[in-house]
Amino acid sequence: MxxxxxxxxxxxxxxxxxxxxxxxxxxxxxxxxxxxxxxxxxxxxxxxxxxxxxxxxxxxxxxxxxxxxxxxxxxxxxxxxxxxxxKSFTAIDIGERFTVLPPWEQPKDGKINLIVDPAMAFGTGHHGTTRSCLLLMERLAPRTTQERFLDIGTGTGILAIAAAKLGFKQILGVDTDPLAVDAAIKNCVVNQTEQVKIQAGSVADVPGTYDFIAANLISLVLVKLAPDIAAHLAPSGIAVLSGMLTGQDEEVTAAMQMAGLELMEKRVDGKWVTTAVKWPKQAYKAERARRRGGADKV
CATH class of the missing domain: 3.30.70.1170 (Sun protein; domain 3)
Incomplete structure (x- = not known):
């Protein structure tokens, strides 16, 4: 037609x-x-x-x-x-292990295949922000316990699916866009990632803390959500933040520092910036003690 x-x-x-x-x-x-x-x-x-x-x-x-x-x-x-x-969406290798590919292409042997039908949601791996998130997840995930993973603004679900294939046991993806929620659920089925739960809503609707948080949003939203991201990050956890243009990362980093987190590293892909943040050592001890009701001494 x-x-x-x-x-x-x-x-x-x-x-x-x-x-x-x-x-x-x-x-x-x-x-x-x-x-x-x-x-x-x-x-x-x-x-x-x-x-x-x-x-x-x-x-x-x-x-x-x-x-x-x-x-x-x-x-x-x-x-x-x-x-x-x-024709416009072909397979792409990211990092040492990931291959992002559409459902109509054959999976690659020896790779972690992330099958994504983009439909009308953001996140195919071709964009610098998604690509950088996957690169940092691949490298930093082993530094955490890899138990619980939170994907804020999940889009196609690509980061939540990648977390499942990296070995995280409980994964939650949230998005305020119903089209994204539908696309992410379908992609989870295709990838057979039963440990991934996708739900409509924002991080404010999510209980508990997580060992790894991914938030590929825009700078204004990241600044606004800084306190929520900190509140949901486990004391030994890592959060990867993306969707920032060069220069915008300074404001986001400042907001994260105000929330108690510190910058681990920064990755630049063209005009896009992706950062990783965590609790500082002393803040980590204090936060762990607070969440355990003072059982740990700072």
Whole structure:
């Protein structure tokens, strides 16, 4: 069948919000490229509503002095849109052990295969933030007890699935986007990761503490969630934070320090920054004592 293909150029920091809006408008799928996003819509879609929404967003950006947004769209003649979509999403090796691949490709021998159907959720491994999270998870997970893992803003569920395949025993992924929750649940089924639970909601809805936390969000949200991330991080745990552009990481790190955590390391992938934080040694002892009702002396 024919379909509409939108090419949208906009700042990286605002892409996630736009993907949410495109999902609400009925997109069949969104592909993130280095400088643009490609969104697909059925030929029956209301083009007036879609272009009107994009024009409003464009005007808001222009009036606020932010980077200009541009978009164009074409009606692609009758052909299999899934074939076009599949050409844009191929397998990618990440780190020493991970391979991220779509369901239509064959798993690789000797690799930890993460099978991801992106649908309309964020997280395929092709984006620098997801890639850096996986690299840090692969290297830092052995430093924890690998019992409990929390994925805040799980998207496709790729990080939660990776945690399961790294050996974590209890994994929870949360997301406020119902489309992401649905996509993550389906990807967990495909990957046969029964130890992963996906639920709608935010970190505020989650009880308990975790040995490893992943939060691939945006800088403003990470700053806001800093106290919650600290409250859910076990005394000996590690949190990996991503979704920050260069320069934004300083504000996020400051927020984490205000919450009591310290920077372990920082990884830069192009314009994107990913950090790992933990409890400082003295704070670790104090936090462990507090959570055990003072059983441990600081």
């Amino acid at each position: 024919p379909y509409y293909e939108f090419t949208i150029h906009m700042p990286d920091a605002d892409r996630e919000a736009l993907i949410q809006k495109l999902s609400e408008l009925g997109t069949l799928g969104v592909i993130e490229q280095r400088t643009d996003m490609i969104a697909y819509f059925p030929h029956t879609a209301d083009m007036d509503s879609i272009t009107s929404e994009l024009n409003v967003i464009q005007a808001l950006f222009d009036s606020s002095g932010r980077e200009h947004i541009s978009f164009k769209h074409v009606l692609v003649p009758d052909q299999d849109w899934n074939a076009t979509w599949q």
